[in-house]
Amino acid sequence: MEPASSNKNLYEKDASVRNGNSKLLLVVVVIALCFAIAAFILAMVSLVTQKDGSASQINLVGGAAGLTTADYDDDKVWLIHTGHSGTNSEYINEETGRVEGFNPDIMNAVCRIANKNCALVFDVYTNCWDNQAGESARGGFGLMAGWFDACGAWRVKPDRQRTFAFSDTFSRAPFHAFMTLTGNPEGFNWRDITGKTIGFIDGFSADEHCLAKADAVTGAVLPAENIVHCVDFEECYDRLVANTIDAAFMSVSKIRGQSSVEIASEEFNACQVQGFGMMARFDNKLIEWWNPAQEKLLASKEYHEICKDVKIAHGHMPGYEPADFCIGL
Template identity: 60%
Template sequence: MEPANSEKQLYNKDKSGGAGNGKLYLVLLVVAVCFAIAAFIIAIVSLSKQNGSSASPSVVNVGSTSGSADYEDDKVWLLQGGGVGINQFYISEETGQLEGFFTDFVNAVCRIANKNCKVVVSSFTNCWNSEAGETSQGGFGLMAGWFDACTGFRVTPERQRTFAFSDQFTKSPPQAFATLPGNPKNFDWQDITGKTIAFFDGSNGDEHCLAKAEGIVGAVLPAENIRHCLPDQCFDLLKDETVDAIFADAIAFQGRTDVEEVTDNLQACPVGGSAMMTRYDSKLIDWWNPAQAKLLASKEYHEICNDVKVGHGHQPGFDPEDFCINY
């Protein structure tokens, strides 16, 4: 049946309107595509101009040591130091600040490198740590980035497995055993079988170092014969005869009257002298080594070494000729 006339008119009107809408959609689509193409071309031209311009802004990676040069210039380099009470590092009773050879050396290197450095006091165990009988490992502070480097740490194979080192700036000192004055127990350092030995926390001279020493019977100690302690605590353990002897860098015993060194020139641990110990991803060594080389070749280095006696001579420790390079 054919639709009525009025229905035909409505049908034709709807058909005509639908066709018109289709044409309108097509026009809008073409216009949108043209705008998209134009925007794409403009973006390419703009990018090309930026890449070819010397005035393009630098990107600063805030909070990372791998940022731009501008960020590195503004960075405060935090360097760990410990107040161990010797002429290399100690807390001054007059100023309350960390002083000594290492502090003087660090300040000079940073000045030459034009870097903003701050020596911060922190326990050695935050740089290097070990538990009695366990494998030594990196200290949490340096591993976690509390500071950028630890100052004056000896280079050893164990530490090189975990950390990077700058060029060395002191000689490698010997290690030694120390007993009470007069060695009342007749401690024989060449046979320590069954003896209880104290080691400084965070020191390169630990039980693993001792185990590699040649000519010492019983050098591989069982865990129950090992004591780890801070220096003052170790000396207290020796005084109350909890331990038979202390094993450490010989510098720790210089100038002390409450202990007696019973070893001569025992080179057991380090493969090198003092250096800056840092993480392998740090950029500190990149600027530190060139600045340090300039300092070592200058008269200022000898003046810093001389000040070990002049300015820091009231503290125990080695003489400058014992650890300064080419002194």
């Protein structure tokens, strides 16, 4: 009988060990599950917490009021491109590192009204719309590739409408003009630019195709060798100083308020069909919810307050007067 008793003791010991291992495994599983839940919560919190923009270059605008993902009507973060135009429409605040101005104020308000979690993504403008000297303008690689759901505040033009869908407009279309150094030291004559070299900011609506529609300008259709594309306003200004271009053609908002340059022509409005709107791929759903929310904003007092802030909160930057482009003012 001893062997049977011994086997029984061994069986009981084995069972005890197995029970202990099962309990240990259960504890490990529970701890791992707790870590997974904690990581998920932290990820959700970070998703709706406003970033400073210094590292990620993303400013969450829909989540600025301390909302959680449960407060939005979907779990998507809508990515909206923005840039630095150096005017009161959109500019980098050097103190906060954020993109501020009229356009971000509008986009923030519409996203809040629509109950959407939106993020402003800073990038170069040519990732929304690009054109090269002597070539047809075309959609920017970033928007075409789906890096953003939309590019914010782009002028509605026929060539862009062939490529992208647009929301209703939330501002009027400001004019374009020629720019020279203050005093027009070279005596630039905007009525006849035959043989002149003209600078354009790459990706902007005031391009050589727009200028070609200016019937009042002789020689408006420029050969490729007389077209210079600048990365930004500063490059066009530097080229004027270096006398490598005779004039630049751009939005009047970029020229106003600048002491070193002046508007050297009449102002043109031949380029755009409407004013500024959101530009998105045809297969993107952003415009479906954007238009109803924007309509509510434009009918509210908040829209007029945003327009006033063009000269108050953003008045230290050159650019628009509220009456130039705010609807209903």
